[in-house]
Amino acid sequence: MAVSYTIALDAMGGDHGVSVIVPAAQQALREYNDLALILVGQPAAIEPELKAWKASERERIRIQPASEVVGMDELPSQALRNKKDSSMRVAVNLVKQGEAAACVSAGNTGALMATARYVLKTLPGIDRPAIITAIPAIDGHTHMLDLGANVDCSAEHLYQFAVMGSELASAVDNIPAPRIGLLNIGEEEIKGSDAIRQAARLLENSHLNYIGFVEGNDIYGDRVDVVVCDGFIGNVSLKTSEGVARMISHFARTEFNRNWLTRLSGLLAMPVLKAFRRRIDPGRYNGASLLGLQGIVIKSHGGADAAAFANAIGIARMEAQKSIPQRIDKRLEALLSQQKAAPA
Amino acid sequence: MAVSYTIALDAMGGDHGVSVIVPAAQQALREYNDLALILVGQPAAIEPELKAWKASERERIRIQPASEVVGMDELPSQALRNKKDSSMRVAVNLVKQGEAAACVSAGNTGALMATARYVLKTLPGIDRPAIITAIPAIDGHTHMLDLGANVDCSAEHLYQFAVMGSELASAVDNIPAPRIGLLNIGEEEIKGSDAIRQAARLLENSHLNYIGFVEGNDIYGDRVDVVVCDGFIGNVSLKTSEGVARMISHFARTEFNRNWLTRLSGLLAMPVLKAFRRRIDPGRYNGASLLGLQGIVIKSHGGADAAAFANAIGIARMEAQKSIPQRIDKRLEALLSQQKAAPA
Numbered sequence: 001m002a003v004s005y006t007i008a009l010d011a012m013g014g015d016h017g018v019s020v021i022v023p024a025a026q027q028a029l030r031e032y033n034d035l036a037l038i039l040v041g042q043p044a045a046i047e048p049e050l051k052a053w054k055a056s057e058r059e060r061i062r063i064q065p066a067s068e069v070v071g072m073d074e075l076p077s078q079a080l081r082n083k084k085d086s087s088m089r090v091a092v093n094l095v096k097q098g099e100a101a102a103c104v105s106a107g108n109t110g111a112l113m114a115t116a117r118y119v120l121k122t123l124p125g126i127d128r129p130a131i132i133t134a135i136p137a138i139d140g141h142t143h144m145l146d147l148g149a150n151v152d153c154s155a156e157h158l159y160q161f162a163v164m165g166s167e168l169a170s171a172v173d174n175i176p177a178p179r180i181g182l183l184n185i186g187e188e189e190i191k192g193s194d195a196i197r198q199a200a201r202l203l204e205n206s207h208l209n210y211i212g213f214v215e216g217n218d219i220y221g222d223r224v225d226v227v228v229c230d231g232f233i234g235n236v237s238l239k240t241s242e243g244v245a246r247m248i249s250h251f252a253r254t255e256f257n258r259n260w261l262t263r264l265s266g267l268l269a270m271p272v273l274k275a276f277r278r279r280i281d282p283g284r285y286n287g288a289s290l291l292g293l294q295g296i297v298i299k300s301h302g303g304a305d306a307a308a309f310a311n312a313i314g315i316a317r318m319e320a321q322k323s324i325p326q327r328i329d330k331r332l333e334a335l336l337s338q339q340k341a342a343p344a
Numbered sequence: 345m346a347v348s349y350t351i352a353l354d355a356m357g358g359d360h361g362v363s364v365i366v367p368a369a370q371q372a373l374r375e376y377n378d379l380a381l382i383l384v385g386q387p388a389a390i391e392p393e394l395k396a397w398k399a400s401e402r403e404r405i406r407i408q409p410a411s412e413v414v415g416m417d418e419l420p421s422q423a424l425r426n427k428k429d430s431s432m433r434v435a436v437n438l439v440k441q442g443e444a445a446a447c448v449s450a451g452n453t454g455a456l457m458a459t460a461r462y463v464l465k466t467l468p469g470i471d472r473p474a475i476i477t478a479i480p481a482i483d484g485h486t487h488m489l490d491l492g493a494n495v496d497c498s499a500e501h502l503y504q505f506a507v508m509g510s511e512l513a514s515a516v517d518n519i520p521a522p523r524i525g526l527l528n529i530g531e532e533e534i535k536g537s538d539a540i541r542q543a544a545r546l547l548e549n550s551h552l553n554y555i556g557f558v559e560g561n562d563i564y565g566d567r568v569d570v571v572v573c574d575g576f577i578g579n580v581s582l583k584t585s586e587g588v589a590r591m592i593s594h595f596a597r598t599e600f601n602r603n604w605l606t607r608l609s610g611l612l613a614m615p616v617l618k619a620f621r622r623r624i625d626p627g628r629y630n631g632a633s634l635l636g637l638q639g640i641v642i643k644s645h646g647g648a649d650a651a652a653f654a655n656a657i658g659i660a661r662m663e664a665q666k667s668i669p670q671r672i673d674k675r676l677e678a679l680l681s682q683q684k685a686a687p688a
Contacts, residue, residue: 185583216581216587217583217584220584220588235560236527236529238560239560240560241587243563246565248589248592251624255616256613256616262613265615265616271609272600276596280591
């Protein structure tokens, strides 16, 4: 099969750098035979990790040298100004230049967002890019945005997030009109901040399949496909979920380890526990999109292992396949021309 | 043992009214022999539920008639204006009049807050009451406030929440200096809204054991005793947690029900699963305090069962025993006199 998608990887980013990202690249190449990868970073660090690779796998990668690395705690503005030859920056440049259909980085989120925004620019009609990811839910998954790029959001921003989220969910899940919900603290219309209430009005009058306010528990339920919120709430909500899941698995471990009898019952229940764990495995959901840019940029969790990073590569490939930025652009163009045709 | 604590119950409130609250009252009386209860509501509804009670139990209750009931979706302002003889209002009045040391209601949160604030007033130095509850955590539990009373909070409000939360945690958990964290989306000082950053400065210069910013996952961890946030974030975070827990138990059930073998292993693991479920049973944590008032008001979950409502009664009793409002009042008085002594 011919190569259809070339994706650039920031090989130096994240907590583990090349030791995780190079094996992840190999895993992704084995999974998708229409894929080629560009490993961006220091050749001296990358080369040794490629030793055990087969020639057929090496054919589908190339190394793009980049001398610098953005630190996980580096200020975005400083990374942008001072690290013009960072692996992150060069990976994003490859998307800009059309050499890669998408890029994936496990590096510093703020720096990646600032770099991507500076290099790729936002789509016409989008003020701010947002971070979106799929989250496991009873009926499959829910898409949620923004997850931390924008602390304060106006009604207009939330509306733009909804438009982008709807296009992405529609393309990814093959549903014509994804159900859009606005995260709030109650379903009565009196609740919530001014921005949220105004956003609700914008959404009610939009082309979107807006179902109204949803609450935190709905993220994991089956009544909504896309949950829209500001980045502060989204981030707290995601981190809270991680905390609950971790506590629950801690308690489960504690109870199964109580004595030999409980350990035995844990052993017998192992296949069930494994199947269960697979369902909520965060690695299966690793890979958030920076949505609203003129290009595809995927953020992997900094601590991702190879399987989880490979999942993020899979998401990048899928978004390239579905031409997500082009789809959003088209929708925005239609909305903007409608606005011009019928000024308020 | 003599009666030490008399607690008023809004017998008509919540999704189930007397059918849950009267049995919960009985359960609480059996658990605490220093307790007396006032069942507030329509005698014709309450009396039939008392038929099976023993005379010794009946001795420790009395019915306080109240003709009206506040609806679960009624606007707080309307309940306050129009329902002066509601079971909720009369229960709060009993606290005001000193006939009850505390009251418990499973009714409409907004109406309860408005009523409690109107009847009991806030403590001097407190602008707005907050809702606080204990949440299960790896190391026992974490107290979190505000959980929905205040959508927008200034730095000063957040600071007041921290003072109140610290006093409550100190009294309840017998720890001299509870660790106070401010909920934010990152631990770097550049993140978060203006109000949160200003609150951080107030807390750094306070008498409190302020440990800095915490993230959503820390609520369920072991590094913080009191998590402070505005009511919007707190409510979303709590509802999100409920959603995650529900999804996880849904998946666990699905996996254990897959076939006869998995069902068998579930049966064998039953004691473990039960012990585990007890640990995260929301009923064990039912009962949130409306903190900052001149009196003790406990809000039970609207859908609570008898055991969960009895738990809320236990919390009311414990707060009466620990004189929570008086403790907070004393602390605020000390802070206010310090401010007067050393004006900025």
